[in-house]
Amino acid sequence: MIRTAVLALGLGVATAGVAAAQGPDAGAAARAAAEALSDAQVRLDQAEGAQDRVQALTGAVRAYEAGLAAMRDGLRAASLREAQLDRELDARETEVAQLLGVLQALGQAETPQRLLHPDGPLGAARSGMLVASVTPALAEEAERLRADLSEVATLRALQQDAEARLRAGLSSLQEARAELSRAIADRTDLPRRFTADPERTAALIAATETLDGFASGLAALEPGEGSAAAPTIADRKGALPLPVPAQVLRRSGEADAAGVTRPGLVLATRPEALVTTPVPATLRYRGPLLNYGLVSILEPEPDLLFVFAGLGTVFGEVGEVLPEGAPVGLMGGSEALSPSGEGALSQRSETLYMEVREGSRTVDPLTWFATDKG
Template structure:
């Protein structure tokens, strides 16, 4: 948990009161010229000042205790948020898998119905043949010699037709049984999907409650961040390109004192929106200027303490910020004569986005045509960029832990588009080392379902 200074009205009053008390002491001790040697300090005044100082110290202890309680409360809420976000993402995957199974079952039902429909003509002819045999059965062999030949012919026809009819009847029964099972599976899967959707909604509500509680507690502890947010907002207005923005943020950070990374509350707490635009789509960036900017980009102060792992050592070990499918990868042709600088992750509507690694939020908000952009500094000159979120749940200057919620993807409109078969919400992910884009994929622990390329 980062150690924040708690600048409240009470603490400012305490500083003024303490300064005033020492000023009075200095005044009484100094006196005025020769009279300072003739007169001793007023005992009553000294006693009053000592009493004020004692009261001030008591208030200081009380304020420090309150600040410590707030820090503990925020740490507890962050631990709960990490767990809640993990549960939400697990429910999202359950819902997605259930939706996929339901789609497959509905497709299987359509295929079976089409097959049965195509066999209707054959079935009608088979039934007609059976009805004719029922109305005109073959004659008995012992009636007339002429009838014997007819009976033999009828027996030959029946010997060929009956096995065929029986085979067709068995196939039709099997198809009907399969169709019946598929329809039962559809009903069961719809119930499963309903339960999973309800559980997801409940987990999302709990996550919203925890986020609100954390913001309330953090607001009491985070007054010092306001100046930093204003400064970052000013930089974002001045920056013309994304590389220039990172350069300004790093230059600003290089002149600040180092701050400790957040300490995990407990080892057991480790976590097991607008369409994003690729750099080619996000607006013109002069390549020559950008190369010069990237070359002069400082490495930045490390955010990872010695007791915590380094981002450079975490290859293949971190999780994607959301459940989804990678649709575009680093280095692919972007369709505009350039190459992708990151990867695109197609998510479900309302998908929860979490921090893939411990770090500090250095930018959060709209930036040029990237839409809602989030930049996470993870030390060693590495920055993780996320674009396409509809909502951002963090603020500039905040330290976040791996698995902690960062924001959410687009919701109701995206759901309607997904139902119509249109493109799902897409999160754009870009990793940069000393300002230079690098391939993010080697850092993620990917399953075959999520990986591509």
């Protein structure tokens, strides 16, 4: 499935992403996405077990998301550039009409007529000198007009091609997500720290009314030590990547529109974006919780919990020790082409709420995670 998609999306990224964005950063992102897709295909071909397959498909989904983002940004840049040129041409409509009229008159004039002048040969000479001085400026202006019109035509053709590639890439991305879900369901080779106790978890949910209460109760429950334990991650504090490509909507302690403050981060993501664990961690809980939708709670080390709330799909089995970069879920919503016809994919319309707990208290997630998004 991925091999054909790699070629289709890779070529689409290389053409639409680079040309439309008209910038080195966008071009580098496009090329990196294409290379990541190719690498995912190689790893998928070499996969010997379920975990290898999950890792390869996780890389493929992330590469698709990055590639589509590069194409989407390039398409948006092309649309903005076309609109700018249209405005400039509209503003110069009178000037352009006059220019075309002069050029047409000069083009139709015959040589004998150019030599005739009411003031005789001297007037004709002066007129010829005037025309000679004006003609280069007219030619330069005509060339600028020709270049602008040519760029508009190129941008329109590019957008049509990019929209077709976006549709193909989006279809391939959906297939990769479905294949990833199946591979995770088939995975049985992850180490476990403990086996889930549904009755204790259900009792804890019934006894708590807040996320804080549930997380505190979960941390107090001793899961029982198994053969696998996650190493300390203290040396990575402040440098962890976000679990999903996102923009920070609200930081810890910032009030929302209703004046409510929360101790965690609110992240804006794209629909159906893949959420992964930033470090090796034990999955302590996954499922619905209160009014937070689907929640995944990870324990990278004792007395440290990462809480991800607001997911649309959750992966994994409670008690598993997930390797770094393993998928823990997908965001909700549905990613589709914009009905406006502009070719843009859905923007960051989903929100992930993320808390970090050290022992019994919540801490600012940015003490652990690094982000340059505002």
